[in-house]
Amino acid sequence: MNNSWRITNGRIIDPSTSTDRIGELLIIDGIIAAPDQAPPPGTPVIDAAGCWVVPGLTDMHVHLREPGEEYKEDILSGARAAAAGGFTGVACMPNTRPVNDCETVTTTILARAAGASVRVYPVGAVSKGGEGKQLAEFAALKTAGAVAVSDDGRPVHDAQLMRRALEYARDFGLIVISHSEEAALSRGVMHEGAMSTRLGLKGIPAAAESVMVYRELALAEWVGARVHIAHVSTEMSVDLIRRAKDRGVRVTAETAPHYFTLTDEALVDYDTNMKMNPPLRSAADREAIRRALADGTLDAIASDHAPHSILEKETVFDAAANGIIGLETVLPLTLAMVRAGLFDAKRLVELLAVYPAAILGLPAGTLQAGVAADVTIIDPDAEYVYSVDRVVSKSRNSPFLDWRLQGRAAWSMVGGEVRHRAGQG
Amino acid sequence: MAPGMDFTHRHILDMHQFAREDIDHILNTADSFKEISSRPIKKVPTLRGHTIINLFFEPSTRTRLSFEVAAKRMSADTFNISASTSSATKGETLIDTARNISAMHPDIIVLRHSSSGAPHLLSRHVNAAVINAGDGAHEHPSQGLLDLMTVKEHRGSLAGLKIAIIGDITHSRVARSNIEGFTTMGSEVFVYGPSTLIPHGIDNLGATVCTSLEQAVRDADVVMTLRIQRERQNDPLLPSLREYARYFGITSEVLSLARPDALIMHPGPVNRGVELTPDVADGARSVILDQVTNGVAVRMALLYLVMGNA
Numbered sequence: 146m147n148n149s150w151r152i153t154n155g156r157i158i159d160p161s162t163s164t165d166r167i168g169e170l171l172i173i174d175g176i177i178a179a180p181d182q183a184p185p186p187g188t189p190v191i192d193a194a195g196c197w198v199v200p201g202l203t204d205m206h207v208h209l210r211e212p213g214e215e216y217k218e219d220i221l222s223g224a225r226a227a228a229a230g231g232f233t234g235v236a237c238m239p240n241t242r243p244v245n246d247c248e249t250v251t252t253t254i255l256a257r258a259a260g261a262s263v264r265v266y267p268v269g270a271v272s273k274g275g276e277g278k279q280l281a282e283f284a285a286l287k288t289a290g291a292v293a294v295s296d297d298g299r300p301v302h303d304a305q306l307m308r309r310a311l312e313y314a315r316d317f318g319l320i321v322i323s324h325s326e327e328a329a330l331s332r333g334v335m336h337e338g339a340m341s342t343r344l345g346l347k348g349i350p351a352a353a354e355s356v357m358v359y360r361e362l363a364l365a366e367w368v369g370a371r372v373h374i375a376h377v378s379t380e381m382s383v384d385l386i387r388r389a390k391d392r393g394v395r396v397t398a399e400t401a402p403h404y405f406t407l408t409d410e411a412l413v414d415y416d417t418n419m420k421m422n423p424p425l426r427s428a429a430d431r432e433a434i435r436r437a438l439a440d441g442t443l444d445a446i447a448s449d450h451a452p453h454s455i456l457e458k459e460t461v462f463d464a465a466a467n468g469i470i471g472l473e474t475v476l477p478l479t480l481a482m483v484r485a486g487l488f489d490a491k492r493l494v495e496l497l498a499v500y501p502a503a504i505l506g507l508p509a510g511t512l513q514a515g516v517a518a519d520v521t522i523i524d525p526d527a528e529y530v531y532s533v534d535r536v537v538s539k540s541r542n543s544p545f546l547d548w549r550l551q552g553r554a555a556w557s558m559v560g561g562e563v564r565h566r567a568g569q570g
Numbered sequence: 571m572a573p574g575m576d577f578t579h580r581h582i583l584d585m586h587q588f589a590r591e592d593i594d595h596i597l598n599t600a601d602s603f604k605e606i607s608s609r610p611i612k613k614v615p616t617l618r619g620h621t622i623i624n625l626f627f628e629p630s631t632r633t634r635l636s637f638e639v640a641a642k643r644m645s646a647d648t649f650n651i652s653a654s655t656s657s658a659t660k661g662e663t664l665i666d667t668a669r670n671i672s673a674m675h676p677d678i679i680v681l682r683h684s685s686s687g688a689p690h691l692l693s694r695h696v697n698a699a700v701i702n703a704g705d706g707a708h709e710h711p712s713q714g715l716l717d718l719m720t721v722k723e724h725r726g727s728l729a730g731l732k733i734a735i736i737g738d739i740t741h742s743r744v745a746r747s748n749i750e751g752f753t754t755m756g757s758e759v760f761v762y763g764p765s766t767l768i769p770h771g772i773d774n775l776g777a778t779v780c781t782s783l784e785q786a787v788r789d790a791d792v793v794m795t796l797r798i799q800r801e802r803q804n805d806p807l808l809p810s811l812r813e814y815a816r817y818f819g820i821t822s823e824v825l826s827l828a829r830p831d832a833l834i835m836h837p838g839p840v841n842r843g844v845e846l847t848p849d850v851a852d853g854a855r856s857v858i859l860d861q862v863t864n865g866v867a868v869r870m871a872l873l874y875l876v877m878g879n880a
Contacts, residue, residue, distance in 0.1 A: 332803070339771025343586075344684035345708030345743060348770070461664060461685035464705070524803030 148175035148518070148561030151184050155193025155522060156495050158206040159200055161511035165491060170198050172518040178516070179514040194206065196555055197404035199494045199524055200510050201233025201519030203364060203501040204472060206322075206375055206399060206447035208234070209265070211257060213242025218452035218539045220254065221516055223472070224261035226538040228565035230472040231554030233519040234264035234502070234509055234552070238299035246270035246281040248289035255290050260301070262564040263557070264519070265508045266505060268291040271310045272320060280310060287317045292505045293324035297375055302328055307361065307432075307521065311370035320397075320504060322373045325357035325382070326423065326483050334463055336387050336424040340409040345554040346462060354423055355381035362389040376449050380433035387442040399445040402471060402478035407433045407544060417458045417465035418544045421451065439488045444500040448475045454541030470538045473531070474545045480525055480552035490525075522556040524567065529553070576615065577875045581693045581700040584709040585750035594757060599862070606643055607866055616874060617646035622652045623671055624704070626682040632838060632862065633703050633713070637680050640869035646677075664688060665695060668841035674694040680835050680875060681705070686743075713837055714747025716868040718755060720860050721792055724833055729756035734786040734828070735777070736820060737796035737845055738767040738807075743812050744837040746794055749777045752802040762786035763818060766807045767798075783817075783824060790828040794835040795820055795845040810843050814848045825855070833857050 152170040159165075159378030171178040173185065193533050218226075220237075227235045239245035239255065246256060251267045259264035271294045273279045283294055294314055300306040301323070314321050330353035358374055362385060365372040377400045379382060379515040386398050403421065411419045419425060437443040451468025458465050475497070476534050479551020483493050498521070500508030509519055528551050532543055557565035576595055579587060622641045626634055634650065641648040649670075652661060654746055654761050664683065671679065681689050686706030688838075692701040702711040722728050733752045739745045739761050749827055753776035761772060762780040780786040787793055801806045802865045808814050825832065834846070834856040842848050851858065 332805070337770055342740075342769040342771045343746070345706050345746060345774060347707075356764045375594035459665060461683070461691055462687045463685040 146562045147189060147441060149173050149186050149188050150561060152193050152198050152520070153523065155198035156183045156195045157198045157512065158490055159512040160499050161200070161437040162493050162513055163511065164358065165399060170512065170520070172561045173522070175511050175518050175519050176435065177211060177514050177516050185314070187215050189473070192554065195524065195526065197490060197523040199523060200498040200499040200512050201521050201559065202231050202474065202476070203234040203443055203505070203507065203509055204232045204448050204450065205236045205474060205501040205505055207235045207237055207450040208240065208452065208468070209237040210452055211241060212253065217406045220257045220265060221261055222539040223260070223450065223452070224258070224263045224265060224423070225473040226263040226470070228557045229554065230474070231476045231521045231523060231557055232263055232472060233431050233521060233557055233564070234266060234507065234557045236266040236268050236292060236505055237268040238268050238297040244270050244275040246273050246275065247440040248285040250497065251286055251289035252298050263559055267326070268292060268322065269294045269296070270529050271296040271301055272306060275299065277306060280313060283314055283319055287319055291319070292507065293320045293373070294323050295324065295375070297322060297324045300324050300326040300328060304360060304364065305528065308364050308368060310370060311364055313367050314363055315370040317369070318506065320373050322372045323357070323361045325354055325361055327353045327356045331384050334427045335344070335412055338409060338427055340412060342442055344412060344415065347524055349424055351379040351426060353387060354379050355411060358382045358385050362386070362394055362396060366392065366394045369395070371395040371397070374424055376401050376404070376447070377434065377443060378404045378426050378430060380430045383437040385439070390442065395442045395566055398442070399447045399450045400434050400438065400443050401447060402475050403469065403492070403544060405431060405438060405482065406478050408412050411544065415462045416461065417462055417546070418542050420462060420465050420467055422467040423468050435482065435487055438482065439492070444496070445504060446475060446479055447498045447501065450538070453542045454539055454540055462491050465505065469540070470536070470543050473537060474543060474550065476523065476554060477550035478545070478554045485549070490545050518558060518561040520558045521554055523552065524555040524559050525549065525552045527553050527567070572810060577878060579876065581689070581875060582711055582872055583689050583693065583700065583702050585711045585714045585754070586709070587808070588754065593715070593718065596673055596715055596747045596868070596871050596875065597681045597722060599875060600719055600867040601872040602865035604864070604873070606870070607808060607863070609721045609768055610810045612643050614643065617641065617877060620646045620678070620877060621676040622648045622678045622680065622681045622873065623676045624648060625653070625667065626651065627653050627758045628682050628684050628704070630682050630704070630805065633682065635860070636865040636867050637703060640866050641873055643866070644870055645844050646873065646875060659798035664692065665707070667694050668695045671696065678876060685761060701872055701876065706743065708743050709747045710743040711747050711867055712865065713744050714751040715836060715872070716865040717748055717794070717859055718751050718869055719864045720835065720857050721833060723860070724857065725791060728752065731757040731791040732795065733757050733759045733792045734790040735759060735761045735794045735796065736783070736786060736818065737763050739752055739763055739772055739796070740767045741802060742796045747796065748773065750757045760790070763812070764808060780872070787824055788827045790832050791835045792835060793820060793828055795826065796837065797839065798841060798844055809854065811841070815831040817863070819847065820847060820850050822853070824847055825850055835861060837861070
């Protein structure tokens, strides 16, 4: 497959090299070329006029469901959805069946991912079986290719286990990703507030998240280790993270597009595609998340892509599974924030490409000469309806179905090879 | 009267869907049907040939019986399905059952379910009109309507009344339907109970949250009490029913703060000696049995009105 390109006339945005200019990006044999390098004769040209040419996006938080729940998604189908969404790399969470808590599972995932549309970075489990009792073998996981550890999907309930995980992960240069949730406060099915009261659904208070965020920050500060807070959804969590960063705690944090796009008002018809954990929060929480993306308190946007079939979703709200697909809607929903003036294009690239790669220590998120040419070409203006027949993921559980969206990935390239090209029109 | 005139609601899912005119229309219709139940031959041919399925996923004696009596007095054919639910399968059971039932072409499905929003889901999967007979902690609109009817009968109008609702607001679908219904009709609703049983944001539905039993009951036109449970699903709500009775229960002494002609209501079943002392529950001001009688009339009206709109 061809892996040399002249991408011309695009707006090249690369925060890692402080670049923001209209010009040409040259890729030779899958590697970003130096600006003064001459293109070999016959190098094919992509006219990127009107588009942004940025480092390939990394989604640091997805569930690919393989092994074990391939009827919802598999590594190849999830990677296709990722490429369609403009991503060139994804970090997949370990709550598969079996749980990715050992090198065998990590190796299996990577073997399956060899033919995938995007780079797949497995996240290993914090605890064996994800059961929150014994530490998983971090060193072996790292050696096999895991880029971080997490028991995502559920919290690490035992504070001592989390403390030890932070300490031990540090020894191997792994970051612990915390699903911050106090289980005893989380027996509900939606955000606790006026809307849960009206709908008669059991609530999960915002405090269920922030109580645990505070624990993780206190532990990370004490042991001097890095911690990453996944899917931040509340104003109080944002405040805690902001203060911890001011104190020098080595914390990074991500949120997901639904938390800066939707609120608990969206549950008014008991639509199970609005059900996820953490739940959609209040308007004040959404506003705080938006501000935190702009001011640097939050470092990354990740989809928390969580495919479920209609078996899990076409049911009463109480019984429906948590989670929504998101790989294909991250980019347009984040672009909406740029259009709303919340932050600029450079910040979008930081949130979707630079920091996710940096947090996980990946050799990505840059257009520096000499690196593998993982490149996303964003058409920020294309308008379309995200109808169910457009969905690339194997599952359809998106709260944004039939939304009119603006902006999409025109091209996604991994190592200079085209892995996605948007249909014309 | 032409069937369903002025009534535009295909399903009865909650009180939230009704404007004041809708409620007036339902109550007037119920009022005209009430007389049927006191005839020697308690049957009219209005819904002859119509099929009504009572689909109850939760145990219920009174509501199910009330709907069945209402349907039979209108000459409808009724069928009762009591399905058991386990938390793992309840959703699938509902959809699967609904599709099967729908294939038999019923006109109305009356649904009772332990999950809030179940009637909304059902209404998207069947052709029949769906009437919510209580869904989780969400709503119980026919109960709300029969309560409105009962109060209106005694007071003539619902405007400007003070309604005190005492007890477990958090887990009560009756509370939500009554807050929606009474505020829509121009009454003022005051709620009181231990803070563990007062949900966040209940004031957004139009209720005033009181800080004492006295504040709630003083000069009230109606004192409605709700059934209390000490604990639900490992959620410690109250130390004991004894303590609840002592500090939150309605005694004749507390009731003396209300208007002299205040009505005592309870959606049942009553924990005698807990929510109400027996003398209050059985006293002259209690309209608890009127509620039951009016329940049949309101349900006749609902069945009639949704059929008119089919």
